[in-house]
Amino acid sequence: MKLAGRKILLTPGPATTTYGVKLAQVVPDICPREKEFGRLLKSVCTELTRIVSDSEKYTTILFGGSGTAAVESILSSVVERDGLVLIVNNGAYGKRMCEIAEAYGLGHLVFHSPAHSALDLTALESLLDKSRRKITHMAVVHHETTTGLLNDIDAIGALCLKYGIHLIVDAISSFAAIPIDMRKMNIHYLAASSNKNLQAMAGISFVVAETELLEKNNPSKPKNYYLDLHAQYRFFSETYQTRFTPPVQTLYALIQAIEELKEEGVDQRYARYKKCWETLIAGITRLGLKYIASDNLHSKLVTSIFEPNVEGYSFKEMHDYLHSRGYTIYPGKLDEFKTFRIANIGDITFKDIESFLMLLETYLNRKGFVKDV
Numbered sequence: 167m168k169l170a171g172r173k174i175l176l177t178p179g180p181a182t183t184t185y186g187v188k189l190a191q192v193v194p195d196i197c198p199r200e201k202e203f204g205r206l207l208k209s210v211c212t213e214l215t216r217i218v219s220d221s222e223k224y225t226t227i228l229f230g231g232s233g234t235a236a237v238e239s240i241l242s243s244v245v246e247r248d249g250l251v252l253i254v255n256n257g258a259y260g261k262r263m264c265e266i267a268e269a270y271g272l273g274h275l276v277f278h279s280p281a282h283s284a285l286d287l288t289a290l291e292s293l294l295d296k297s298r299r300k301i302t303h304m305a306v307v308h309h310e311t312t313t314g315l316l317n318d319i320d321a322i323g324a325l326c327l328k329y330g331i332h333l334i335v336d337a338i339s340s341f342a343a344i345p346i347d348m349r350k351m352n353i354h355y356l357a358a359s360s361n362k363n364l365q366a367m368a369g370i371s372f373v374v375a376e377t378e379l380l381e382k383n384n385p386s387k388p389k390n391y392y393l394d395l396h397a398q399y400r401f402f403s404e405t406y407q408t409r410f411t412p413p414v415q416t417l418y419a420l421i422q423a424i425e426e427l428k429e430e431g432v433d434q435r436y437a438r439y440k441k442c443w444e445t446l447i448a449g450i451t452r453l454g455l456k457y458i459a460s461d462n463l464h465s466k467l468v469t470s471i472f473e474p475n476v477e478g479y480s481f482k483e484m485h486d487y488l489h490s491r492g493y494t495i496y497p498g499k500l501d502e503f504k505t506f507r508i509a510n511i512g513d514i515t516f517k518d519i520e521s522f523l524m525l526l527e528t529y530l531n532r533k534g535f536v537k538d539v
C-alpha cells in the first residue's frame with residue numbers, strides 16, 4: 167500500500183493527523199454490535215472523560231456526527247419545555263447555538279458580545295439578576311474559533327454556581343489542547359469532537375456530562391430523536407452499543423489518537439501548539455499583517471488575520487497558491503471585517519509554520535504587498 171503524502175491543514179479542524187492515526191483505520195471488518203467492539207467503545211468513553219474530568223461524576227456519550235451534533239444534542243435534550251437557556255453569542259459558534267435554540271423552539275435569551283473583546287461579566291450577571299423567568303441553563307463557547315477568542319469559563323462557571331444554573335460549554339475547538347477541569351469550572355455538559363485538537367478523524371462527536379443529570383433529567387416526550395442524549399446514554403449503559411451505526415473505522419483512529427495524546431500530554435500538546443502560534447505571529451507581524459483578538463484573550467490555536475490590502479488580492483487565489491504547495495488555509499467568518507484564518511493545531515511543528523510563512527511571503531511579494539510603516 168502506498169502511503170499518502172503529507173499535507174498540512176492550517177484549518178481549525180479537521181487537522182493534520184499522524185500516519186499512526188491514518189493507518190489505525192485499516193482493521194479487519196467488525197460488526198459494531200459485537201461485545202469486543204462494545205468494550206472498545208466503553209474504554210474510549212472513559213479515556214475521553216478523563217481528559218476533562220473523572221468517571222466518578224461524569225460520563226461520555228458518543229454520537230456519529232460532526233461537532234455540531236454534540237452541541238445540538240445537549241441543547242435539544244436538556245433544556246426542558248419550560249426551561250430557559252441564556253446563550254452567550256460572541257462569534258459564529260455562539261450564533262449557531264442561537265439558531266439551534268430557535269430550530270427547536272427552546273426558551274432562550276441571548277447575551278450579545280463583540281467577537282474580539284472580553285465578555286462583560288458584570289453585564290452578564292445583571293442579565294441573570296433581571297430575568298423575570300428562571301434561567302435554567304447557560305450556554306457558551308469556550309474557544310470562539312471565529313476569532314481565536316477564549317471565553318473565561320472559570321468566571322462563567324462561578325456565576326452559574328451562584329445562580330443555580332447548569333452550564334453547557336461548546337469545547338469543540340479547545341478540548342485536548344487547553345486544559346479543562348469540568349468539576350473545578352462547574353461545567354455540567356460539554357461538547358467536543360474527534361477531529362480538532364484530538365488529532366483524530368472527523369465523524370465522532372461526543373458529550374461529557376454529569377452522570378447524575380443524565381440519570382435524572384429524562385423527559386417523557388423528547389424533542390429530538392437521533393440526538394436524544396438521554397436515550398443514547400441509557401442504551402449505551404445497558405448494551406455498550408450506540409443506538410445507531412457508529413463510524414467504526416473512525417473509532418479505531420480515535421483510539422490511536424487518544425494513545426498519542428496520552429504520550430504527549432495535554433499540557434505538552436498545548437505548548438507545541440503555542441510555539442507554532444508564536445512562530446506564526448512573529449512571521450505575519452514581520453510581513454506586515456495584523457490579526458484580531460489581543461494576545462491576553464487569545465487561544466493561540468486559531469488566528470483571524472486581516473486580509474492584505476493590496477490590489478488584485480483574492481482569498482481564493484492565495485488559498486490556491488498555498489494549497490497547491492501543500493498548505494491549506496481557511497476563510498474568515500466575520501461579517502464586519504475581511505479576514506482569513508490560520509489554525510496551528512494538529513500534527514505539526516513550528517518548522518511547518520516557518521515553511522508556510524516562506525510561501526506566504528513569496529505570494530505577498532508577488533502581489534506587491536508592502537508593510538505599512
Ligand SMILES: Cc1ncc(COP(=O)(O)O)c(C=O)c1O
Pocket residue numbers: 178179232233234235259307309310311336337338339359
Ligand atoms: C467552537 C466550535 N463549535 C462548533 C463547531 C462545529 O463543528 P462541526 O463543523 O464539526 O460541526 C466548530 C467547528 O469549527 C467550532 O470551532
